[in-house]
Each structure stands twice: as structure tokens, then as C-alpha cells.
Amino acid sequence: MAFKIAYLKSRNTESPLLGDFVEFAKERGAQFDFVTLDLNNVFPADVQALKQYDAILIQGAAYNRERVEDIARNLGLGTKCAFVEDFGNLTAQNRLFVTCISPKSLGEFRSTLKLGREATESIRHSELEIERAARHAYEFAEKRKKTLDLVTIHTLGVAFEVWYRVASEINEDYPSVEFDFGNCISYAVNSISGQKDYDVVLFVYGLFSQHVDLAEKEIGLEQGTSPIAYLGDTTVGMYGVNNPAAYSPLFDALAIGKMLENSFDLPTLAKDWNEQIAKVYCKTE
Numbered sequence: 001m002a003f004k005i006a007y008l009k010s011r012n013t014e015s016p017l018l019g020d021f022v023e024f025a026k027e028r029g030a031q032f033d034f035v036t037l038d039l040n041n042v043f044p045a046d047v048q049a050l051k052q053y054d055a056i057l058i059q060g061a062a063y064n065r066e067r068v069e070d071i072a073r074n075l076g077l078g079t080k081c082a083f084v085e086d087f088g089n090l091t092a093q094n095r096l097f098v099t100c101i102s103p104k105s106l107g108e109f110r111s112t113l114k115l116g117r118e119a120t121e122s123i124r125h126s127e128l129e130i131e132r133a134a135r136h137a138y139e140f141a142e143k144r145k146k147t148l149d150l151v152t153i154h155t156l157g158v159a160f161e162v163w164y165r166v167a168s169e170i171n172e173d174y175p176s177v178e179f180d181f182g183n184c185i186s187y188a189v190n191s192i193s194g195q196k197d198y199d200v201v202l203f204v205y206g207l208f209s210q211h212v213d214l215a216e217k218e219i220g221l222e223q224g225t226s227p228i229a230y231l232g233d234t235t236v237g238m239y240g241v242n243n244p245a246a247y248s249p250l251f252d253a254l255a256i257g258k259m260l261e262n263s264f265d266l267p268t269l270a271k272d273w274n275e276q277i278a279k280v281y282c283k284t285e
Contacts, residue, residue, distance in 0.1 A: 002031040003264060006053040008039040017253055024276065028269060039067065047074040055263040057255060134167045138174040147178045253277040 007018065018034050025032050039058065042050070050056060050071070058068060141147065171177065253273070260270035 002033050003054045004052070005032055005034045005259075006050055006056045007034045007036045007059070008042060008056060009036055009059045010039040017256075021253075021256055021273070024273065025269065028272070030266065030269060042067070042071060047071050050075060055259050057259060131166050131170065134170050138170055138177055141177045142174050145176075 022032055022034070034057075035053070047070075056071075254277070257270045257274045257277075260266045260273060
């Protein structure tokens with residue numbers, strides 16, 4: 001079976017990495033066909049045509065945030081959550097795991113917590129994505145024998161209760177990981193600078209937030225390395241890069257890795273791909 005991917009480019013040149021990936025996948029028995037489209041010429045009336053693709057890979061998403069968010073919204077993804085995993089430079093000791101919740105979901109969080117309403121669809125999706133991010137963080141912490149810290153920005157304290165509950169429940173599945181409850185408080189971004197000893201951080205904020213970049217910098221991660229994956233209940237997943245500085249084949253490569261894992265459930269292929277790009281771009285053995 002061939003997977004059909006829409007590659008939305010925002011520059012005159014497309015990533016030279018796509019051809020390499022197609023050959024890489026073909027050698028392992030998987031076929032991916034990329035169709036290149038101009039991101040600047042994809043308008044709301046054209047968005048429905050994107051549903052014919054199995055996934056969407058975006059070049060330069062951070063430079064076109066309004067257009068990307070509009071496409072996501074028209075695909076039914078904008079009212080869901082976005083999951084962001086920071087890979088650092090693939091060799092860094094620290095990791096930042098982020099669940100981004102859309103403004104609509106935040107409003108529903110407030111209503112539900114305050115008035116005791118039943119969870120709406122987008123809240124249920126939000127909790128699933130929070131759990132996804134938390135499990136990634138726990139798995140990383142367990143492998144590296146690190147402490148897990150939970151952090152949220154002070155303006156989103158209303159969502160923090162959900163973060164705390166989900167992360168605490170998952171902790172039972174990872175008994176060897178120390179969950180630092182003392183750090184489970186709301187921080188303003190400028191407060192993180194005094195907490196340089198974080199090893200693994202769970203962090204929540206809104207879509208395409210510049211605060212993610214600030215948090216990366218404060219805990220010592222390289223900036224511009226956050227592939228962002230829109231996840232929802234549609235069959236189409238959107239993958240791009242969150243940082244304006246990220247115009248390197250490496251960042252397309254990282255987004256492809258997330259696409260393989262999340263949209264196509266190909267964790268082994270994703271692992272092999274990530275290991276290969278680590279050797280090429282990060283000089284690892």
C-alpha cells in the first residue's frame with residue numbers, strides 16, 4: 001500500500017530530504033508518494049481536497065502560522081489538541097515534552113471545572129493528548145533514570161488540574177520514576193530560569209506559543225527543534241516545525257519521524273529513520 005503525503009512548501013525549494021526518505025522507506029517495504037503544493041496558494045476553499053492525503057507535511061509552518069492554523073481548523077483539527085515533542089539535538093540529556101491545548105479547549109476546561117459539566121469531545125481529546133505527552137516523558141525518564149518534573153504556565157492554571165491528575169495516574173505504571181510533586185506548580189516563563197536542574201519537563205501552553213521557545217532556552221535545550229503534530233479525530237495528521245529558525249532538512253526529518261509514528265503506526269520505521277538522521281546531522285556513532 002502506498003501512502004500519499006501532501007508536502008506544503010513555503011519557499012521556492014523543497015526539502016532535498018524527501019527523495020532520501022522515499023528510498024529509505026522503499027528499502028524497508030513501505031511506499032510513500034509526496035505531492036508538493038504551495039502553502040501560500042492553499043486557500044480555505046482548497047482545504048477539503050487535502051483530506052484525500054494520508055498526512056500533511058508542512059515546510060516553514062512557523063512563518064505561516066495563521067494559514068497553518070486556518071488549514072487545521074478547516075480540516076477539523078483546530079479545535080483539538082496539538083502534541084509537541086522537543087528532540088533537543090537528538091543527543092541532549094534533557095527533554096521538553098509539551099501538550100498544546102487550543103483556546104476553545106481551554107474555554108471548555110474552565111466551564112467544566114467551574115460548573116461541573118460533563119467533559120466535551122475536545123476535552124476528552126485533550127486528556128488523551130496529555131496522557132500521550134506524559135507517557136512519552138515517563139518513558140524517557142525511566143530509560144535515563146531521571147526525575148520527572150511537571151510545569152505549567154501560570155495563565156493556564158485551569159488546565160493544570162487535568163495535567164496533575166493524568167500524570168499522577170500514569171506514575172503508577174512507572175514505579176521507578178520519581179515524580180517531583182514539589183515542582184507541580186504554575187510558573188511564569190521567566191521563573192523557569194531559576195530552575196536549571198530540570199531533566200524531564202511536562203509543559204502546557206497554547207498553539208504555536210513563543211513561550212515554548214523561551215522554555216526550551218531556559219532549561220538549556222537548543223531552540224528551533226520542536227516538530228509540532230496536530231492530532232485529532234480526522235484521518236489526516238499535520239506535521240511541521242514550530243520555530244521560525246528551523247529551515248534545515250533536519251527539521252523536516254524530525255517531522256517525518258513523528259508522522260511515521262503517529263499517523264501510520266510505524267514505530268520501528270520511525271526509530272530506524274530517527275537513528276539514521278541522528279548519525280547524519282548529529283554526528284552520533
